[in-house]
Every structure is written in C-alpha cells, then in structure tokens.
Amino acid sequence: MALQPEKRQHIRTLMRLGEGQDAGPAEHRDVIRRSWQRCLGEYRLDPCHPRPVRVLTQQALRDHQESVDELLHVARAGVDRLYGQVARLGYALLLTDRRGITVAFRGQSEQDRALRRAGLYLGADWDERHAGTCAVGTCLHDGQAITCHQGEHFDATHIDLTCTAAPITDPQGRVMAVLDISALQSPRAQESQTFALSLVNLHARMIEDAYFLHRYRDSLILRFDSAREFVHLNGRGLIAIQEDGSLIAANHEGRALIDAHLRRWPPWSAACLPGATQLFDAELGDLLGIPAAGEDQIRAFRARANDATCFVTLLEPRGRPPKATTTAPRDASVPALDRLAADDPAMHRLLKLARRLRNETVSVLIRGETGTGKEVLARALHDSGPRAQAPFVAVNCAAIPEALIESELFGYLPGAFTGGRPKGMRGLIQQADGGTLFLDEIGDMPLTLQTRLLRVLAEREVMPLGAETPVRVDIRVVTATHRDVTELIRAGDFREDLYYRLNGAELRLPALRERADRHYVIRRVHDELQAERGQSHHLRADAMSALLAHDWPGNIRQLRNALAFAMATAEGDEITLHDLPEACHGAAGPTTLTAPASLGSAPSSASAAPSADGQALLELLRRSAWNISQVARQLGVSRPTVYRRMRRHGLVAPNHRPVS
Secondary structure (H helix, E strand, O other): OOOOHHHHHHHHHHHHHHOOOOOOOOOOOHHHHHHHHHHHHHOOOOOOOOOOOOEOOHHHHHHHHHHOHHHHHHHHHHHHHHHHHHHHHOEEEEEEEOOOEEEEEEOOHHHHHHHHHHOOOOOEEOOHHHHOOOHHHHHHHHOOOEEEEHHHOOOHHHOOOEEEEEEEEOOOOOEEEEEEEEEOOOOOOHHHHHHHHHHHHHHHHHHHHHHHHHHOOOOEEEEEEOOHHHHHHHOOEEEEEOOOOOEEEEOHHHHHHHHHHHHHOOOOOOOEOOOHHHHHOOOHHHHHOOOOOOOOOOOOEEEEEOOEEEEEEEEOOOOOOOOOOOOOHHHOOOHHHHOOOOOOHHHHHHHHHHHHHOOOOOOEEEEOOOOOOHHHHHHHHHHOOOOOOOOEEEEEOOOOOHHHHHHHHHEEOOOOOOOOOOOOEEOHHHHOOOOEEEEEOHHHOOHHHHHHHHHHHHHOEEOOEOOOOOEEOOOEEEEEEOOOHHHHHHOOOOOHHHHHHHOOEEEEOOOHHHOOOHHHHHHHHHHHHHHHHOOOOEEOHHHHHHHHHOOOOOHHHHHHHHHHHHHHHOOOOEEOHHHOOHHHHHHOOOOOOEOOOOOOOOOOOOOOOOOHHHHHHHHHHHHOOOOHHHHHHHHOOOHHHHHHHHHHHOOOOOOOOOOO
C-alpha cells in the first residue's frame, strides 16, 4: 500500500539524519533529535519498515501488572480523575510500568478499533527500543515529562498521534511508571498540547505523593510548603523520618530540599545525609511536638529551610487494626485474640496456634518475661473458646503464702483446721468448674502441692481439706511462668511428670522490646487506659518517640504504669515527653547524620551483623532474588511491612541506589 506524502517525507527526513545530513525543519527539538539518533544508531530501527504494534499476551500482561499492583491500587483514583478531564477532548489514557508496558488503560469504546491499531491499548509496548521516539519511551529514557507531537514520532505510522507523558518516580527518585494521554487527532501546532503537559505532570505528582503516603503510612512524615494555608491540603514536600529525626525517604520536593542543603553544607562524606533538624533548622522536639492548631485551625510549625521560610506539619503513623492470620473459615475473626497484636511475626505465629487451641481442652503453658501479658493472653484464650461464659479463675502461685496455698486451691470443709471459716470454703479449683483455671508463676508452686495438682489433672477431681470424698471438676488448665522450668526440673524443684501434664502446648510471648508492633501495643494500652479512666489524652509525637525507643525491662506492665503516670500528671489533654516518667526521657536521643540504609548504599562488611530475625529475612530475600512481593506472600504480610523490616535490619537490595 502506497504511503501518504507526509509519511514519505518523514521517512526521508530520518534517512538523511541517519546519513549525517540535515534532519529537516528547525521545529524538531533537541530532545526529539537525540531520540531519533538513538533509534537509528543504537536501536538500529529502520524508518522504511515501521514495526507493527507489539502487544503482550494476557499472561505476560498479568505478570507486569502484578509487579506494580501496589502502585495500580494507589494510582486508580488519579487515573480516573485525569481521564475524566480529558476524555471529552478525544484523549485516551495509558499508565505504563518502567519497561513501557501499558498496565492500565482508559479509552472511549467507539474508538476501540482505531485505538488498538495505533497501539493505544492495554498490554501495548511503548519502549523506545521497539516503538521508536514516542512520549512514553522517550520519557522513560530521559526521566522527564515530554510531549511527542505528530511528526516528532519516529515511526511513520504514529505521526498522526499526539502524546504527552510524565514520569512517576518512587521515593528514591527512580522512574517506576509513566502516565500518558494520547489523541488520534489534534491541531497541527505543537503548542496546542501545552495544557496537556501541565495536566499530566500535575496528576503524575499527585500519584507519586499518594504512593509515598501509602508506602510510608507507618512512619512519621513531615509535610512542608512555603504557604501555611496549603501545608495540610497540598503540602508539596514529603519527608519520612525515623523517631530520632534521621531520614528514611522523600518525595520529589523533599529530595530537592535535601540536594539544596547538601550543596550549601557539603557532608563530611558521601554516606552522610542531613537529619530533619538540619534540614529545617529546628529542634527535634519542636518537629515531633508540632503545637496544637492556632486560630486558623492549622497545625503547622514555622521553620527555616535553606534560608527560606517554610511551614511544616507532622503526619503520624496511621493506627491499623491487627490482621487476623487464618487457616480455616472458623478462625476468620477471633476478636479477643486478634487485638493482642498487629504485624509482629512472632505474635502472628503465637496467635495462629492460639486460635487452633481455643476450642480444645489441652493444657497450655505460657512462657514469657514478667509483664509481657501472660494473663491477658490466657484470658483471651478463655474468652475465645466454648468456656467463655464460665468462670476464669486466676491464681498467682507466687503471691499466696505457702501456708495458705493448699487451702486456697483445694478448699476445705467446716472445722478442717483452726482459724478456717465456719462454713468452710470452695477452693479456687472448684470455683473454676466448667471454665478455665489460670495458674500464674507455676514455677513458684511448692513441691508438696505439685503432687496434689498432678492428681487433680490426672483424675479431674479435687479433695478439699477435711473431706473424705473427692469432688469432680471440669476445668481447663492454663499455666504461666517467667522461669525456665527445665532448669527447675534439673535442680529438683519441679516435678517432670507435672511439667508434661501442664505443657500440652506451649505459647511463648516475646518481650516488648523484641516486638515489631510496639507502636500498636502503645496505642492499644493508651486506649484501654483512657476508657478505664474516662479521660481523653492525645499522645504527642515526642512522647511516642520516647516510648518506642525505651527498652521496657518491665514490658507491657511497665508501659501501662508509665502511661497511667503521664495521664495523671499531664496538665492538659496532650501527653508530651515531659509528662512521662523520667526513666523514659533517655530514649529520645540526638539526631545522627549517618545515612539510613533505605537512603544510602548497602552496608559495608564492617557493619554490625543483622539479628537472627534479620538473617532469616536476608535469606528469604536472597532466595527470591530480592522479589519483595514474593517474600511478602511467603511471610503473609504486606510489602510495606517487608520494606520496614528491611530498614530495621539494615538490609538493602544489591541494585538499590540512594536518593538523588
């Protein structure tokens, strides 16, 4: 089929360029000329033989979509909003991944056939190496927004199109997708697309920022703008920080601020980055404790950044309900257990086992340091099972005097011993009939009583003091200890046969300092205290920072006491660092200038070795070739959770590059 004169002229222009001659009219911009030269010299594309549109198979397309599924979820609203603004003008919309594959598409059904022929469709490949000079491919190569208008396309079959594309970058500044609007017909003048370029750029930045906020929703985020009135609604800059003020990641405006700071104040080494206090010339306490809203109801802190005034607000981590780990439909929701943890791996494993045990009669031994919540777990196990409406009787074996523990547990008849109640007393074991008997600190039970308890467990009957006939009891026994029972057995202080009776299943509670969901635990304890006291106190960020950093030797019990102290002594309705017990104040340390792993290069061999959990995560990442989605599926968590754990253990992918 004969080519149209316009297309023949376009091909001759490209051939002259390939021969080193003049490329034609001056309106061909440098960015377009450079792309044409790549197509001819580097990619060896023949302008006389245009390539057919390349469209991926459904399976290949699904693979590409799955690799950006998190972005697709976040970008959907922005894609729909942009298309709603340009559809009536005849534009179709493409969202491609970083390889130029169209993973999302919007277009009018009446143009379906023409759009398919032009390659404006789902699964189409717009990489410059295949499609030649085009908005998507050239945008991917240069990392900048561009309009490729009609005859600026390399392929002659595309010269009726006008296409405008803008890159969408990840928090490290790497292009991860391209947003494009294209029309089959448009005015001849390239300037007619000026508004399209602004519109696509705007929505690409909106999608970037939405992705940033989603990605770092569990981190502290500083949002800043030159205008106080806009900082909450559309603050241009976003910087995710750690509790000590060191940087985690930044959006486009945030990276620009960091670059400007480094130009003014060169770091001591290439690995050093400024902290939030250096960027904004402010104290960490001021940034983490941004004051309450002023008269205009805007919570913002006036700061200086590179000798310019800006306004900063603080976005605190969003509280999220715990995710239930399920193995069967009956375990889909177990509220009493579900609310004990968020996304801590050890707690997930523990609660998964607890859900399986809740309907069983097997005895359970709970191990954990003092204050980790052993009784809370035991009560949740009781409340989640078929005995929930029956008694839950808790006995602290270390708190009852040895002389009284036998009568307290087994009860006694009238006149059984001097000083007893005239009518006798039902023991705690009998009081738990039909329900759960919780024996806390079982390791402190005297040996003489261990023998009698063993008989109760074996025979399911109890003999009160002074009685001649045993009483049948139906109980489930849950025990707890902070001691190493196997050591007690070796020392002769605990009966081995009783241990195996009690340890039908073992649940080990991690210490609070070991838990990855400390933020959730703090929020939960704080909410419980507010409900108990009928008070409402906001935990300011500086207080939360100190609480998260403290090592909590007394675990959740100590945390609860610290929060109760703060609520009792706080002057207003806000708990600050200074309201916490003095022991917690040392947690808020100074900001360091060392680049965090998530922004800098991989740790050197001299870096501290990762913990056991970090080593296990590193092995998973290596086996999956650093495929974060695959590791997240194996662990049963979200990808942001995997990234957060990588940051905590200083794990960086081999191909990771710092903010630039």
